[in-house]
Every structure is written in structure tokens, then in C-alpha cells.
Amino acid sequence: MSDMYTPEWVKDAVFYQIFPDRFAKSARVPKPTHLEPWEMPPTVHGYKGGDLLGVVDKLDYLQDLGVTALYFNPIFQSASNHRYHTHDYYRVDPMLGGNRALKELLDACHARGMRVVLDGVFNHASRGFFQFHDILENGPHSAYLDWFHVYTFPLNAYDSDGALGYAAWWQLPALPKFNTSTQAVREFLWGVATHWLEFGIDGWRLDVPNEIADDAFWREFRRRCRAVNPECYIVGEIWDDAERWLGGDQFDAVMNYPFTRAAFGLVAASSLNQREIGRCGLQYIAPLDPPGFAREVEVLLTRYRPEVTAAQLNLLGSHDTPRALTIVGGDESALRLALLLLFSFPGAPCLYYGDELGLSGGHDPECRQTVPWDHPEGWNRGLWEMVRKLAHLRLAHPALRRGRFRTLYADAELYVFTREFGGERLVGALNLAPYALAAKPLPLELSAARAEPLLGAGRLEAAAAGAAHLSLGARSGELFQLA
Amino acid sequence: MSDMYTPEWVKDAVFYQIFPDRFAKSARVPKPTHLEPWEMPPTVHGYKGGDLLGVVDKLDYLQDLGVTALYFNPIFQSASNHRYHTHDYYRVDPMLGGNRALKELLDACHARGMRVVLDGVFNHASRGFFQFHDILENGPHSAYLDWFHVYTFPLNAYDSDGALGYAAWWQLPALPKFNTSTQAVREFLWGVATHWLEFGIDGWRLDVPNEIADDAFWREFRRRCRAVNPECYIVGEIWDDAERWLGGDQFDAVMNYPFTRAAFGLVAASSLNQREIGRCGLQYIAPLDPPGFAREVEVLLTRYRPEVTAAQLNLLGSHDTPRALTIVGGDESALRLALLLLFSFPGAPCLYYGDELGLSGGHDPECRQTVPWDHPEGWNRGLWEMVRKLAHLRLAHPALRRGRFRTLYADAELYVFTREFGGERLVGALNLAPYALAAKPLPLELSAARAEPLLGAGRLEAAAAGAAHLSLGARSGELFQLA
Numbered sequence: 001m002s003d004m005y006t007p008e009w010v011k012d013a014v015f016y017q018i019f020p021d022r023f024a025k026s027a028r029v030p031k032p033t034h035l036e037p038w039e040m041p042p043t044v045h046g047y048k049g050g051d052l053l054g055v056v057d058k059l060d061y062l063q064d065l066g067v068t069a070l071y072f073n074p075i076f077q078s079a080s081n082h083r084y085h086t087h088d089y090y091r092v093d094p095m096l097g098g099n100r101a102l103k104e105l106l107d108a109c110h111a112r113g114m115r116v117v118l119d120g121v122f123n124h125a126s127r128g129f130f131q132f133h134d135i136l137e138n139g140p141h142s143a144y145l146d147w148f149h150v151y152t153f154p155l156n157a158y159d160s161d162g163a164l165g166y167a168a169w170w171q172l173p174a175l176p177k178f179n180t181s182t183q184a185v186r187e188f189l190w191g192v193a194t195h196w197l198e199f200g201i202d203g204w205r206l207d208v209p210n211e212i213a214d215d216a217f218w219r220e221f222r223r224r225c226r227a228v229n230p231e232c233y234i235v236g237e238i239w240d241d242a243e244r245w246l247g248g249d250q251f252d253a254v255m256n257y258p259f260t261r262a263a264f265g266l267v268a269a270s271s272l273n274q275r276e277i278g279r280c281g282l283q284y285i286a287p288l289d290p291p292g293f294a295r296e297v298e299v300l301l302t303r304y305r306p307e308v309t310a311a312q313l314n315l316l317g318s319h320d321t322p323r324a325l326t327i328v329g330g331d332e333s334a335l336r337l338a339l340l341l342l343f344s345f346p347g348a349p350c351l352y353y354g355d356e357l358g359l360s361g362g363h364d365p366e367c368r369q370t371v372p373w374d375h376p377e378g379w380n381r382g383l384w385e386m387v388r389k390l391a392h393l394r395l396a397h398p399a400l401r402r403g404r405f406r407t408l409y410a411d412a413e414l415y416v417f418t419r420e421f422g423g424e425r426l427v428g429a430l431n432l433a434p435y436a437l438a439a440k441p442l443p444l445e446l447s448a449a450r451a452e453p454l455l456g457a458g459r460l461e462a463a464a465a466g467a468a469h470l471s472l473g474a475r476s477g478e479l480f481q482l483a
Numbered sequence: 484m485s486d487m488y489t490p491e492w493v494k495d496a497v498f499y500q501i502f503p504d505r506f507a508k509s510a511r512v513p514k515p516t517h518l519e520p521w522e523m524p525p526t527v528h529g530y531k532g533g534d535l536l537g538v539v540d541k542l543d544y545l546q547d548l549g550v551t552a553l554y555f556n557p558i559f560q561s562a563s564n565h566r567y568h569t570h571d572y573y574r575v576d577p578m579l580g581g582n583r584a585l586k587e588l589l590d591a592c593h594a595r596g597m598r599v600v601l602d603g604v605f606n607h608a609s610r611g612f613f614q615f616h617d618i619l620e621n622g623p624h625s626a627y628l629d630w631f632h633v634y635t636f637p638l639n640a641y642d643s644d645g646a647l648g649y650a651a652w653w654q655l656p657a658l659p660k661f662n663t664s665t666q667a668v669r670e671f672l673w674g675v676a677t678h679w680l681e682f683g684i685d686g687w688r689l690d691v692p693n694e695i696a697d698d699a700f701w702r703e704f705r706r707r708c709r710a711v712n713p714e715c716y717i718v719g720e721i722w723d724d725a726e727r728w729l730g731g732d733q734f735d736a737v738m739n740y741p742f743t744r745a746a747f748g749l750v751a752a753s754s755l756n757q758r759e760i761g762r763c764g765l766q767y768i769a770p771l772d773p774p775g776f777a778r779e780v781e782v783l784l785t786r787y788r789p790e791v792t793a794a795q796l797n798l799l800g801s802h803d804t805p806r807a808l809t810i811v812g813g814d815e816s817a818l819r820l821a822l823l824l825l826f827s828f829p830g831a832p833c834l835y836y837g838d839e840l841g842l843s844g845g846h847d848p849e850c851r852q853t854v855p856w857d858h859p860e861g862w863n864r865g866l867w868e869m870v871r872k873l874a875h876l877r878l879a880h881p882a883l884r885r886g887r888f889r890t891l892y893a894d895a896e897l898y899v900f901t902r903e904f905g906g907e908r909l910v911g912a913l914n915l916a917p918y919a920l921a922a923k924p925l926p927l928e929l930s931a932a933r934a935e936p937l938l939g940a941g942r943l944e945a946a947a948a949g950a951a952h953l954s955l956g957a958r959s960g961e962l963f964q965l966a
Contacts, residue, residue, distance in 0.1 A: 030667070031626075032626040032627050032629075032630075032667065033626075033629055033667075034625065034626050034627065034628045034629060035626055036624075043624060044624075045620075045621040045622065045624035045625075046621075046624040047621075047624070047625075047626040049626075077613060079613065079616045079617040079619070079620040079621065079625075080620060080621070081621075085620065087613055087616060088571070088613070095626060126616075126620075128611055128613070128616035128619075128620070130560060130562065130570055130571070130611070133562045133570060133609075133611035134562040136562070136611075136641070137528075137562040137563060137568065137609075137611070137657065138528040138529075138530075138562065138563070138564075139528065141519075141526060141527075141528035141529040141530070142517065142528075142562075143514075143515040143516075143517050143518055143530040143532070143578065144515050144517065145517045146515075146516055146517065147515075157641065158619070158640065158641040158642060159641060159642050174620065184513070184515065184516075
């Protein structure tokens with residue numbers, strides 16, 4: 001296996017991102033008493049009490065939806081509902097069910113052929129993390145001074161008046177930055193990574209890994225992880241150009257926010273909620289017409305090696321963005337078109353939990369709401385059905401996962417692509433216009449009289465030699481199977 | 484086994500108290516870089532880097548000394564060198580070697596027939612303890628509000644200007660007091676207690692258990708501990724009257740500081756260092772003449788049931804007092820007399836580490852110095868030999884462990900006691916005077932011409948009927964074996 005290898009299973013995967021406090025709650029995990037009601041809007045600091053056994057309970061739902069891999073926001077012991085403020089890297093949060101619940105979840109997932117990727121927060125700890133706490137308590141006498149970047153005493157971890165005295169992520173006192181030049185720290189972090197792979201997880205999503213600007217650190221990280229599990233997935237949270245990390249010796253892939261931008265730029269050019277977008281890491285999404293989108297696709301598909309492109313984590317939203325439906329200004333047709341792209345594009349689609357039910361909401365905390373399991377009357381069943389159909393189409397058609405992606409046609413209203421693998425050929429079409437297209441000519445030779453519409457929405461028929469006629473409703477898309 | 488049962492092994496034990504950061508250091512435990520040099524005087528906040536495998540390395544030394552049980556100051560993960568500020572109750576501090584080192588220590592001790600008692604700090608946690616940290620981080624939104632006694636927000640755990648906002652031991656911000664009326668907290672603490680008994684420890688020394696003024700809590704604590712290990716020792720840190728806890732359904736015994744006071748009051752009546760004594764929990768030690776001491780002995784031996792008295796943890800000092808040699812104002816003869824009492828008295832003698840080598844020093848941090856293993860030229864070998872002799876005499880003579888203790892004689896200069904068990908009869912004599920006693924008549928019938936002096940220091944010879952003559956050097960003591 002060469003260094004350039006990326007895990008095969010990722011290329012076939014349909015991911016689902018779970019924010020553990022908010023997805024589902026099991027009565028089998030004892031809970032503290034002071035939780036917020038599940039149905040109320042989330043707050044920045046409150047806990048809802050979701051847990052990992054709640055996820056186990058929903059595996060039927062997820063498998064039925066077509067999900068084959070779960071990516072979890074952090075699950076280790078943390079004094080924050082998002083759990084990015086790690087208190088203990090070796091312990092699954094007790095409120096999530098502890099290590100035993102993770103074991104049960106892993107066993108249940110693996111029995112179904114599902115994979116589990118965890119969020120690895122290795123750049124910074126929390127101010128409650130043991131070795132940092134030791135510095136807080138003992139000042140210059142601490143045995144762990146070199147675990148963090150300490151500048152001056154006293155540290156002002158809880159007192160906003162004084163100078164912080166230490167390096168912290170975004171100068172946030174709660175998030176002291178590890179000193180990864182200290183060997184003990186390196187070993188500690190690598191040890192955490194391999195421990196949980198040995199425990200049974202299938203990969204790491206790396207939180208802000210660019211903040212550890214140390215190629216040797218990540219190369220050794222990869223070596224050790226792969227030594228434990230040669231199929232483990234290492235995907236970095238890098239929002240823009242990630243070439244530095246994708247040479248084959250650091251990450252397999254990154255969270256594909258450039259895809260997010262391009263997809264939304266196309267499908268919601270006129271409805272983008274730039275105010276909400278501006279509050280998150282996406283900052284701004286440039287509207288794109290189909291030819292502009294086609295150019296972006298070229299960039300997306302050629303920027304990295306094919307091995308990487310096929311293993312990218314493509315997404316329409318996450319805990320760090322507004323809900324997809326909110327990004328597109330509430331235009332459900334735009335979301336549906338974006339989902340068609342997501343499930344048709346090279347790289348693994350990753351659905352943010354609840355997007356399939358039509359959840360909407362702005363930036364944190366709104367986008368981290370609970371799933372209204374007990375209120376199915378509020379679910380968008382049409383959307384759910386479409387997601388389910390797209391996911392299963394992807395699983396059924398190798399061309400959608402492994403096929404070559406090419407733009408076939410793009411004009412002011414229409415974007416058409418093909419994906420081909422072995423003898424299989426699929427055509428995807430997106431009508432961006434607010435009106436239906438009827439028998440619109442496409443430069444496409446059909447071997448049969450008509451192509452099979454996999455979503456059952458459009459029509460593609462042979463016309464003159466080397467041409468076909470496409471019919472497609474306003475603001476809708478279709479996947480056609482040829483031959 | 485009735486409720487009134489106290490562990491048999493305790494009655495036969497010779498305890499040795501170890502302050503883990505300071506006793507011994509093993510190269511097998513990786514250490515942080517920022518440690519204080521072993522040889523330098525200890526500081527309030529610094530770490531020396533002693534560890535549990537260092538203790539394993541010294542088991543030959545301890546067994547040779549006559550030690551059969553170890554009582555450890557706290558060993559769980561903590562951001563303080565004394566580790567009373569618990570950060571994690573389920574993890575042995577990494578600097579001590581972690582859980583694996585404890586396992587190795589327990590196995591090594593048990594293979595030698597030695598027992599291990601840990602310090603249980605259940606009244607308060609530290610401000611880095613997970614559930615308290617959650618309150619610090621999330622304020623009124625914390626899921627764990629009812630784990631502590633929170634009065635007002637914001638909490639001022641690190642800001643001495645504001646009101647603390649929560650209950651803490653002695654109002655120390657670092658030590659938030661558990662709310663033991665919350666069921667989850669009770670279960671947590673009981674769970675910790677039984678977990679480590681299942682792991683293999685032989686008992687708990689309970690730190691400030693009187694602060695949890697809740698008999699039901701301690702009754703259930705005992706029930707659960709005894710269910711795991713019917714021979715586990717439960718000994719409370721109660722400095723004065725402990726009747727409430729010693730009814731047979733809570734603790735087996737307590738740390739016998741009243742014995743400490745009485746013993747020092749007798750042996751060092753004229754040299755007590757009241758200034759240092761006043762800085763610790765002993766506060767003041769009343770000088771006693773032998774008749775006064777005899778009266779104290781009566782109180783000590785009749786205050787609790789015999790089962791309790793035989794299981795008391797008798798001590799001359801601890802991490803919470805000045806060194807024994809310092810308490811007696813540096814008078815080694817007084818320390819030797821006190822040691823004779825310690826090893827002759829009903830209840831298990833507990834030696835504070837290093838006292839056998841003649842370490843001296845005032846209250847914390849001075850009394851918590853490292854053992855100068857590499858500087859044997861500084862050891863008091865005479866003292867060490869005496870301790871070793873006393874410990875082995877105790878192990879060899881059931882009368883010293885199980886025998887009835889009676890004051891035989893007391894006057895202004897002399898205190899004489901007997902201990903009898905089965906057919907064995909021992910007489911102990913302490914000459915408090917700064918001059919030798921020669922052929923001093925005692926109301927004692929000897930069956931042989933002379934009694935055997937076990938320490939080889941004094942002489943006890945038959946005189947007229949019902950009388951014996953005692954000869955003993957100035958400020959010295961002896962144990963005689965009769966018949």
C-alpha cells in the first residue's frame with residue numbers, strides 16, 4: 001500500500017454527521033438532572049442530554065436512510081455541550097454513556113457494516129484539562145509547564161481583566177493551545193489517536209489541524225494511526241486550500257467546504273442568506289451561473305490527486321455553519337438541487353444530522369438543535385424521501401461513487417454532468433431556472449430511445465444523431481441512467 | 484460476621500504512611516521535565532516526582548523494617564503534590580505511574596502479605612474536577628449544578644476579589660464541597676470506593692469524613708465496601724471524639740491523634756515544641772506526668788469498644804503534623820520513648836515515612852520532605868535499628884498486638900505497663916527522668932529470677948515476694964518478657 005493510498009471504504013461511504021448532545025437520547029444512560037427540555041431551542045451553554053446509546057437506537061433509521069458511516073462531533077469528556085473543550089481524552093463523556101456506550105455503538109455499527117469517525121481536537125485542550133489545570137493551580141511550580149505556551153504569571157484563565165498569560169485558540173481563555181514541540185505532548189496526542197483506533201474507531205476528523213503547523217507531527221500521526229488500522233480515515237478540517245496536508249503523508253482528505261460554496265453558489269444564486277453565511281467560516285458565498293459552477297468543478301476535481309478527490313468529505317453544512325436550508329434562504333428547491341450534487345459528486349457525501357428532515361436554523365446554537373423524534377408531524381417527509389433515494393442511488397450505482405465526473409453542458413439555466421464507471425453511464429441534470437424545460441436539446445448520444453430517470457422527475461429522449469432532448473421541471477434535477 | 488467486626492489483619496499490622504511524591508522515585512515511570520531536585524527542601528507547590536513503582540523498589544526495605552501495611556496519602560490524579568485536590572477519582576496520577584503502577588504495587592505487596600490502604604477524599608473535589616469544572620464553564624446552564632453547593636453566579640473560583648459563590652472546604656476556592664445529598668453524588672462516591680476495592684486495595688483512610696455529617700451516607704459506604712471486601716479497613720480522620728462514627732456501622736476506627744497527644748505529653752513534657760504543634764491540627768499538647776498519662780490511657784482504652792480500640796490507627800505524626808522529632812523539640816530520647824509506646828499500645832502502629840531515619844521538620848511543607856536514599860550518611864541508624872526492633876517485636880509477640888494493656892505503675896519519673904495474651908506476659912517500662920533508675924522496686928511478682936529485656940537496655944529482677952527491681956537508663960525504655 002503506497003503512501004498515496006486513501007481508504008477504499010470512504011469512496012463508497014455515505015456519511016452522516018452527528019452532534020451527540022442533540023441527536024437522540026437513550027433512557028439507558030443515566031443523566032444529570034439539570035438538562036434543558038429536548039423540545040426547547042438550544043442555548044450556547046445548555047445540555048440536552050443526547051447520548052451514544054440514543055444513536056444505537058436510531059441505527060435502523062440511519063441504515064434505512066442509506067447511511068454507511070457516522071462522523072461524530074467530539075465525544076470525550078468535556079465541560080461544553082459541543083465537547084470541543086476536552087477535559088479528558090481517554091474517557092467518553094459520562095453523559096454520552098461513557099466508554100461502554102462507545103463500545104456498544106462501535107459493535108452495533110460494525111455489525112451493520114457501518115463505520116465510525118470521531119472528531120479529534122488536538123490543537124488545544126480546555127482549561128480543565130489536567131496538565132493545564134496543574135499550571136493554573138501551581139503556577140511556575142507546575143510539573144507540566146512545557147505542555148502549554150505559558151508567557152507570564154499569574155495566568156488569567158477566568159479573569160478577563162488581566163493578560164491571559166498563555167497561548168489559546170483564538171485567544172479564547174477556555175482553549176489553551178498545546179505546546180506540540182514538547183515531546184511528551186506529541187506522544188500524548190499520538191497516544192490518544194492510536195488508543196481509540198485500537199478501541200475500534202475507523203478514523204479521525206481533525207479539528208483545526210492547520211493550527212498545528214508542523215508537518216512532522218502529522219506525518220508521525222498518520223504513520224501511527226495507519227499502523228493500528230491501515231484503513232483508518234484521516235480527514236482534516238481545512239476550509240480552503242489544503243495542498244500542504246494532502247501530499248499523501250498527512251491527511252487523506254479534508255472537509256470539502258469549497259464544494260459547499262460552489263454547490264450553494266449554483267443552486268441558490270439568488271436566495272443565499274449572506275447574513276447568516278457571514279457569521280460562519282464560509283464568510284461569503286459567490287453566486288454562480290452554471291458555466292461558473294462548471295469552472296469551479298474543474299478546480300475542485302483537479303486541485304488534488306484523484307485518490308484524495310475520491311475521499312473528500314463533501315458537505316452542505318455542519319455544526320459550524322447555518323443549516324443548509326437556512327443558507328439557501330429557505331428555498332427548498334435549492335436544497336434539493338444541492339443534495340443532488342452532493343450525492344452525485346466525487347468524494348463521500350456527508351449529511352448533517354436532521355437536514356434530511358428539513359431542519360433549519362442560523363449559526364450556533366440554532367444549527368445544533370435536537371431532532372424532533374417525537375414530533376414527526378413537523379418532519380419534511382418529501383425531503384427525507386429524496387435524501388433516502390439519493391443515498392440509495394449512490395450505494396446502488398458505482399458510477400456515482402467511482403465514476404469519472406465530467407461537465408456535459410452548462411448554460412444560463414442548466415447544468416448537466418455525466419459520471420461513468422465500467423459500462424455504466426449516468427447523466428445528472430439541474431434546471432436552475434424558475435420555469436420548466438421542455439425537450440431542450442443536449443449534445444448527447446443515447447443508445448436507447450430514452451434514458452431511465454432514476455428520481456422519476458425528468459425525461460431524456462433520443463433526438464437527432466448526437467443529440468437528446470431533456471425535459472425537467474422548474475428548479476429541479478434528475479439523474480438518468482444510460483445504457 | 485457482626486456489624487461490630489473490625490478487620491483481624493489490622494490488629495496484627497504495622498503500618499507505614501507514605502506521601503507518594505516524596506518517598507521514592509522509579510526510573511520506570513516517565514516524568515514531566517519540570518520537577519524540583521529531590522535533595523532540595525520541599526515547597527508548597529512543587530513536585531519531586533516520587534511514584535508507586537519507587538515504592539515497589541523499596542518493599543524489601545519496608546518488609547525488613549517490619550512493615551506489613553502501607554497507608555498512602557492520595558494517589559489519584561490531582562493538580563497538587565499532596566493530591567488532596569482530586570481531579571479524577573478513577574485514575575491514579577500519571578506522575579505516580581497511573582493505574583498500572585498501582586496494580587503492580589498491589590500485586591507486589593499482596594505477594595508479601597502486605598496490605599495497602601488508600602486515602603479517600605470524599606468531602607470535596609478540586610476546582611478542576613469534571614462536574615465542578617462544568618459549573619465553572621457553563622454557569623447556571625451546567626448539567627451538574629446539584630453536584631455542589633452553588634449559591635450565586637458567577638462563581639469566583641480563581642478570583643479572590645469576588646464572593647466565592649459555592650461551598651468549599653475551609654472556604655478554600657480550590658476545594659469545592661460535594662453536595663452529598665444529591666443521589667448521583669452519593670452513587671459516584673460509593674462507586675469510587677467500591678471500584679478501588681475491586682481493583683485490590685485493602686481499605687480506605689477517610690479524609691475529613693466528619694464534614695459529611697450524614698450517618699446514612701457512611702453506613703451505606705460501609706455496607707458497599709464490606710460487600711466487596713469483608714476484610715477492608717475503614718479508618719476515619721477524626722482528630723478528637725469519634726464516637727458517632729464508631730458504633731460498628733460506619734468506620735472501623737480512626738486516626739488516633741488522642742494517643743499522639745498523650746504519648747508526646749508524657750515523653751516530651753519538658754521539650755514539646757508548642758510553636759510548631761500550634762501550627763497543626765494538634766494545636767497544643769498538654770505535658771503529662773506518668774500518673775496523668777495513666778489516666779489518659781484509661782480514657783483511650785475505654786472510650787470505644789475493644790474491637791475498635793484494637794483496630795485504631797495509632798501514630799506519632801503524619802503529613803498533617805510536624806515531624807515527630809520536631810514535635811519533641813529534637814529530643815531523640817523522647818522520640819524513642821514515644822516509639823516504644825506506639826509499638827506497645829493496643830491498635831495498629833503507623834509510622835510516618837522517614838521518621839525511622841530521623842527526619843525532622845516543621846509543618847507542611849517541611850514535614851513532607853523526600854527520603855534521602857542516596858545520602859545514607861545522614862540517616863539515624865540507631866533510630867532505624869530501634870524502630871526495626873520494635874516492629875519485629877510487635878510482630879513476634881501476640882501480647883503486644885492482642886494482649887490486655889494495663890498500667891502497672893506510675894510515679895513522677897516512671898511509667899510501667901503490662902500486656903498479657905494467652906500465657907504471654909510483657910512488661911513495658913519508661914523512665915522519663917534524666918537520670919538512671921537502679922533497682923527501683925515495682926509491685927510485680929516474677930516467676931523467674933529475672934525477666935528477659937527484649938530491647939537489651941534495662942533489667943528487671945525478682946526481689947521480695949510480690950516485688951521486682953527495675954533498672955533502666957536515663958530517658959529510656961524497655962520491654963521485658965515474663966515467663
